[in-house]
Amino acid sequence: MFKRIMIANRGEIALRIMRCCTELGIETVLVYSSEDADSIPVQLCTQAVCIGPAAPAKSYLLAETIVQAAKAYHCEAIHPGFGFLSENAEFAELCQENGIEFIGPSAQMIRDMGDKQAARSRMRKSGVPVVPGSDGIVASAEEAKQIAEKIGYPVLLKASAGGGGRGMRTAFDADEIETAFESAQAEAQSAFGDGTMYLEKLILNPHHIEFQILGDKHGHIIHLGERDCSMQRRNQKLIEEAPAKCLTPKLRSAMAKAALRAASAVGYYSTGTVEFVLDHDGHFYFIEMNTRIQVEHPVTEMVTGVDLVKEQIRVAAGLKLSVKQSDIHIEGHAIECRINAENPAKNFAPSPGTVEFLHFPGGFQVRVESALYQGCRISPWYDSMAAKIIVHAPGRLEAIRRMRMALEETIIEGIDTNIDFLLLIMFNPDYMMGNFDTSYIESHTQGLLDWDRESRSEN
Ligand code: ADP
Numbered sequence: 001m002f003k004r005i006m007i008a009n010r011g012e013i014a015l016r017i018m019r020c021c022t023e024l025g026i027e028t029v030l031v032y033s034s035e036d037a038d039s040i041p042v043q044l045c046t047q048a049v050c051i052g053p054a055a056p057a058k059s060y061l062l063a064e065t066i067v068q069a070a071k072a073y074h075c076e077a078i079h080p081g082f083g084f085l086s087e088n089a090e091f092a093e094l095c096q097e098n099g100i101e102f103i104g105p106s107a108q109m110i111r112d113m114g115d116k117q118a119a120r121s122r123m124r125k126s127g128v129p130v131v132p133g134s135d136g137i138v139a140s141a142e143e144a145k146q147i148a149e150k151i152g153y154p155v156l157l158k159a160s161a162g163g164g165g166r167g168m169r170t171a172f173d174a175d176e177i178e179t180a181f182e183s184a185q186a187e188a189q190s191a192f193g194d195g196t197m198y199l200e201k202l203i204l205n206p207h208h209i210e211f212q213i214l215g216d217k218h219g220h221i222i223h224l225g226e227r228d229c230s231m232q233r234r235n236q237k238l239i240e241e242a243p244a245k246c247l248t249p250k251l252r253s254a255m256a257k258a259a260l261r262a263a264s265a266v267g268y269y270s271t272g273t274v275e276f277v278l279d280h281d282g283h284f285y286f287i288e289m290n291t292r293i294q295v296e297h298p299v300t301e302m303v304t305g306v307d308l309v310k311e312q313i314r315v316a317a318g319l320k321l322s323v324k325q326s327d328i329h330i331e332g333h334a335i336e337c338r339i340n341a342e343n344p345a346k347n348f349a350p351s352p353g354t355v356e357f358l359h360f361p362g363g364f365q366v367r368v369e370s371a372l373y374q375g376c377r378i379s380p381w382y383d384s385m386a387a388k389i390i391v392h393a394p395g396r397l398e399a400i401r402r403m404r405m406a407l408e409e410t411i412i413e414g415i416d417t418n419i420d421f422l423l424l425i426m427f428n429p430d431y432m433m434g435n436f437d438t439s440y441i442e443s444h445t446q447g448l449l450d451w452d453r454e455s456r457s458e459n
Contacts, residue, residue: 001317002026002077005103006070007045009081010060011371012388013293014041017079020309029073031066033059035379040371047073054381060084063091067098077101077316083383086292087114087163103316105270105291112266113289117160117198123286126265128258131277131285133200141181144199145174151201157181159188160196165235167191170202203285205439206277207246208232211259212300214308214323215269216315222325223256223263224304227296231425233348233441238418239425240296241335242303245396245434246278255284262286271297271312280437295338295388298367302334302392332392333399337407339370339387341378343416345449352380356414361406365392378415386417396434400426424448 004027007014014030018041021028030045035054042048049069052059063085070078078095080086080103092107104110113119117137124130132151137160138144148155148171157180159167167188169180181197189195208229215221228244229237247255259274271293278284297308306323314322342348358374370387372378378386389406393399404426407419425431428448430440 005077006075013081079103131200154202156202161192161194205437210275213272242299298390299334333396344421351416353415359411361409
């Protein structure tokens with residue numbers, strides 16, 4: 001096992017990794033930006049190294065600086081967390097060239113899956129169902145129109161380098177293709193420096209179902225069941241749960257098989273997630289594979305009892321997975337809510353600032369993942385996710401009740417948050433019944449906010 005690793009991330013995920021390392025007896029060196037100098041991870045790590053100012057391009061994305069710091073501080077491996085350099089194949093390669101283990105899959109696997117359009121072709125060849133669409137890249141709006149005529153509208157134009165819901169536009173007819181193509185391409189070019197586009201049929205109001213994969217360097221690949229991440233706003237997940245209420249055992253097993261096939265096609269190791277959209281007729285299609293630890297990994301940990309970060313570190317150190325497929329049993333139901341520093345009533349505008357008072361919930365099977373503390377500043381430079389609350393219970397309705405309790409107990413003063421909005425969802429009959437898909441938040445937001453306003457004025 002490693003003696004000392006570097007954590008190249010910040011906030012709650014840096015803390016999550018650090019806690020795991022402490023348990024494993026591994027020392028941690030944390031790189032941080034001057035903006036995060038007062039953060040909890042900086043206080044708790046073995047050693048902290050400031051690598052630059054707030055702007056990610058001048059700190060958390062400085063691949064060369066981070067690798068040099070890892071060498072100078074005698075780290076044997078680097079954990080990239082999620083976001084930042086976590087899916088950057090050049091960074092994984094740079095680590096390797098410098099004799100440092102990248103805690104994740106190989107650079108080649110990141111490359112194979114990171115080019116979403118190429119991954120799609122590979123998956124199709126491996127017998128994994130993909131969304132009907134273009135055979136390869138789509139070079140122009142004209143070409144996109146021709147393909148759309150063949151497969152039928154509506155369609156989705158997607159950036160091959162896409163991520164975080166960016167570089168994606170829908171088109172419901174030929175007239176819309178022109179603007180959709182241009183704006184998606186421009187967004188992709190500025191966000192990823194790559195405007196390569198492809199096209200998929202838009203599956204109307206699907207479920208987003210993803211399977212957690214775990215593999216080691218000895219050829220073992222297992223899955224740890226699915227998560228339903230359909231509760232999204234602007235393609236960004238807000239609430240995740242496991243297991244997915246909408247799956248029958250037969251469908252679950254077919255999707256798990258496809259997920260394993262997808263991961264095996266690239267000989268995958270480390271933690272990874274195979275994402276599918278599932279339509280209302282029970283057809284499912286691969287959309288992408290994320291080659292890192294996901295924000296929502298705790299829901300899987302709660303229902304399986306497997307520490308995914310620990311497995312990820314063990315695998316990077318060359319050890320075998322500590323669990324076999326036959327050891328994986330899904331127990332009960334887990335839900336995660338992402339608490340963001342944002343104002344739902346102001347179109348979810350980010351709300352950075354100082355946390356003046358803070359109280360997090362506790363209790364049986366309630367888990368909080370956050371690096372917040374009273375008096376801390378939430379920076380406008382980074383993601384607005386401030387905390388994750390995860391609950392586990394024997395059944396879904398009990399988990400919902402536990403989540404209501406946990407959210408009601410949470411107090412974050414000084415900034416705006418989406419806590420009340422999440423609570424409204426937890427009380428919404430459609431959500432409780434499991435009547436939701438990826439269109440839920442878009443179609444329910446106004447109703448939920450009106451409901452809230454009306455009930456407040458009645459009181
Ligand atoms: P990103 O990598 O930017 O997150 P994804 O390909 O994972 O992009 O898609 C993000 C979300 O967009 C999915 O969770 C799903 O809700 C929606 N989506 C993606 N592809 C399709 C599709 N072909 N039809 C309908 N919805 C889709």
